[in-house]
Amino acid sequence: MSAVPLATPTVPRKRRSEAELKAIVDDFNATLAADPEHEPTADEVAAWAAFHFDGTLAVACSMADAVLPHVVSRFAPGVDVLFLETGYHFSDTIVTRDIVAEDLPITLVNVMPELTVAEQDEKFGPRLYERDPALCCQMRKVEPLARTLPLYEAWVTGVRRDEGPTRADTPLVTWDAKNGLVKINPLAAWSFDELLAYAGEHRVEVNSLLSDGYPSIGCEPCTRRVEPGEDPRAGRWAGFAKTECGLHT
Template identity: 40%
Template structure:
């Protein structure tokens, strides 16, 4: 376990109240901290996030390799972190089983947050599976809206995205204000590589989704996930045949805020 990165000597500006815009002082501080953390290890960044934002710190995970690695760090570095999964109703059984394997090994319980409508109710409302005709709306209703509810009462959230996963994620700051969810967003693995993540997973025997061994470089909802090479764009197996590579949680808006 790495030692915690010392906090900035500058006092942390006040976070905005729910629904309010962040101050220029806060945005500048987050940018400075993000730059300072560029040379930090993932362990140090997770510990820093806990120092700064607990008990309001949360983590979202889809149980990808990066998320599983971060979950393995929480018991020692950020034990009070609230962890959630956006359970769309379309996840692979292997993904759901992985939640139990993580809990058994690390004692980390991941809450499965579900949309207001069940899959049958949702498909009945739209005259069938919406992921076939309007996947953007499906992701918005069954992921974005759910995270907006989960953000209430939180101060910051961590994600496991890496910059080298896709062009869309290449500019992800380590720390930034997430405008859509009204939280500070922290990406401890932004500077990590696929090789470094998998080396550590195998060395430390971190549980991971067996679908990766079957040719799935990235695992999301089963209707929108296929096997793919994964040597180039790791998102290649997602939404095949559509002009879409992201669900919308991690795309960057014009002002640089992650959603």
């Protein structure tokens, strides 16, 4: 499928009100509470999302793997997959992105920051990520996504509870007050091993860095290999009291 520089919903339609969207979230969670012994599977959550947000759904993908786009596109073919093109990605990540765009029935959307890397260097000085990674993430990830998400009613993420303490209580479906839309996490209950098993079973593209000591992949300057026994996100922003870029906090 083709890559485009700015996100637009594949099937534009009038966006429902906040009250209407919150009611959909409440209904899902009420059904979940009524049967706490059964947590819906990733497929069930994806099918639910495709039904309720036909044409107004986006998938956010870091291209660590193509599992999430694969799961969602089975129920929502042509779905917009948002890739935050920071300008600092590993070459492996860009290769993965291009393969995903070619192999899966999705619409790849490259979400761009306002400043190029060169423009940012000129304005803030070279290697801002070494001096103020929070500001760098804000400009190259958080703000571009915040400008894009209002085009949709719901976004789907690959956040998993096993990724670290900050993600341990991730719900399947919630209201994202920060961005003003529904947030859906179909893979929340999965382990890293389950993710890899799904990728193997369905022959889904996986970033080569995952098998090279990088269980969590971000921008190249801010990501290092993780030692055995370390938190999966320990390799992100090493040396800083920071484990999140701000997209999910």
